[in-house]
Amino acid sequence: MLERWRVAVLPGDGIGPEVTAQAVRVLEAVAAHRGVALEVREGLIGGAAYDAVGRPLPDETLDLCRASDAVFLGAVGGPKWGALPADKRPEAALLGLRKALGLYANLRPVTPFDALLPASPLKSAYLAGANVLIVRELTGGLYFGEKRRTRTPEGEEEAVDTLVYRTSEIERVVRRAFELARGRRKRVTSVDKANVLESSRLWREVATRVAAEYPDVELEHLLVDAFAMQLILNPRRFDVVVTENLFGDILSDEAAVLTGSIGMLPSASLADGRFGLYEPVHGSAPDIAGEDRANPLAAILSVALMLRHTFGDEAAAAAVEDAVKRVLESGVRTIDLAEPGDPVVGTKAMGDRVVAALEAALVK
Numbered sequence: 001m002l003e004r005w006r007v008a009v010l011p012g013d014g015i016g017p018e019v020t021a022q023a024v025r026v027l028e029a030v031a032a033h034r035g036v037a038l039e040v041r042e043g044l045i046g047g048a049a050y051d052a053v054g055r056p057l058p059d060e061t062l063d064l065c066r067a068s069d070a071v072f073l074g075a076v077g078g079p080k081w082g083a084l085p086a087d088k089r090p091e092a093a094l095l096g097l098r099k100a101l102g103l104y105a106n107l108r109p110v111t112p113f114d115a116l117l118p119a120s121p122l123k124s125a126y127l128a129g130a131n132v133l134i135v136r137e138l139t140g141g142l143y144f145g146e147k148r149r150t151r152t153p154e155g156e157e158e159a160v161d162t163l164v165y166r167t168s169e170i171e172r173v174v175r176r177a178f179e180l181a182r183g184r185r186k187r188v189t190s191v192d193k194a195n196v197l198e199s200s201r202l203w204r205e206v207a208t209r210v211a212a213e214y215p216d217v218e219l220e221h222l223l224v225d226a227f228a229m230q231l232i233l234n235p236r237r238f239d240v241v242v243t244e245n246l247f248g249d250i251l252s253d254e255a256a257v258l259t260g261s262i263g264m265l266p267s268a269s270l271a272d273g274r275f276g277l278y279e280p281v282h283g284s285a286p287d288i289a290g291e292d293r294a295n296p297l298a299a300i301l302s303v304a305l306m307l308r309h310t311f312g313d314e315a316a317a318a319a320v321e322d323a324v325k326r327v328l329e330s331g332v333r334t335i336d337l338a339e340p341g342d343p344v345v346g347t348k349a350m351g352d353r354v355v356a357a358l359e360a361a362l363v364k
């Protein structure tokens with residue numbers, strides 16, 4: 001294990017800084033317990049960076065990330081910056097950062113906590129034990145293809161986005177999915193739209209080829225529309241799901257519903273090796289920003305992923321996840337998770353509870 005953890009922290013916009021503050025407290029608690037020197041260095045990104053220096057992804061931020069073992073990111077974006085040219089928008093910074101750091105595999109574990117299962121036994125039976133790992137390709141596809149505005153010969157405005165995948169891009173992310181499946185239930189579902197899209201036909205061919213290297217892991221192909229339905233109908237049938245960038249973005253927000261809130265879904269964006277960027281799946285939630293109402297658990301669970309994938313500290317990762325579990329079992333909820341009558345706490349108070357549960361477990 002490393003004795004020094006160098007973490008770049010990019011709080012970003014909206015609720016980004018609020019949830020990041022709680023995530024950093026959890027990381028600090030773990031590092032203090034482990035006796036590890038934690039170097040947290042903050043950088044600017046998104047609208048906050050645009051406002052401060054006129055660019056959403058300053059070179060200093062990229063340099064900081066490259067000089068770190070891991071990056072934690074809150075969220076970027078908001079209506080304030082919506083009218084800027086595409087390359088100045090906060091979202092462009094996030095895409096640019098993912099590309100520049102080679103973060104091609106985005107892991108989005110979807111693991112409903114028992115304490116949040118619906119009250120009806122029928123509904124809980126359908127969700128109990130569901131544990132899906134979405135592996136989303138993160139540096140290719142529509143988000144990175146050529147974009148342009150043109151005019152038709154008739155003078156009508158036209159917009160073009162291009163969806164490009166090459167074999168090597170598909171191969172590495174599918175291989176990552178198979179490797180992860182080996183440590184789980186040994187089942188990969190590859191999601192595409194091969195009945196219509198040429199890029200999906202290539203995706204399916206490559207996935208089938210890679211699967212031959214993993215005879216112990218079962219592969220199934222599903223079309224994205226059918227998968228979107230099956231995910232809700234029968235979530236327990238899925239183990240690892242691998243898919244392209246846009247499909248993975250949409251399907252993971254859909255999957256968040258299984259956990260009770262988008263505020264529960266963490267993510268790890270990985271390059272080859274141990275380097276990674278960790279962020280909640282949700283955005284900057286401008287509708288609740290600044291009100292201490294955001295659920296910080298997705299951000300805190302992203303710290304668990306950092307401990308697991310970058311710092312190789314499985315015990316600490318499990319301790320953070322267990323602290324979240326115990327806090328939820330105690331009944332407290334942020335507003336997004338609350339049923340009538342539940343004790344509701346704010347962002348910071350939820351962070352307090354998790355840190356207290358974690359410290360109690362770590363000193364034992």
Ligand SMILES: NC(=O)C1=CN([C@@H]2O[C@H](COP(=O)(O)OP(=O)(O)OC[C@H]3O[C@@H](n4cnc5c(N)ncnc54)[C@H](O)[C@@H]3O)[C@@H](O)[C@H]2O)C=CC1
Binds near residue numbers: 284286
């Ligand atoms: N990784 C990132 O930085 C992402 C940024 N965005 C950006 O965020 C901005 C807002 O996008 P939206 O479509 O509204 O998506 P969003 O994920 O920010 O919010 C969707 C809904 O979920 C709620 N929500 C989100 N996170 C929550 C949390 N932690 N606790 C409680 N409720 C939460 C919000 O209040 C809102 O009602 C946009 O500028 C978008 O581009 C969107 C997704 C990812």
Ligand SMILES: CC(C)CC(=O)C(=O)O
Binds near residue numbers: 091092094095
């Ligand atoms: C904000 C976008 C650039 C991406 C997004 O929605 C995501 O990564 O979940």
Ligand SMILES: [Mg+2]
Binds near residue numbers: 249250253281
């Ligand atoms: Mg998204």
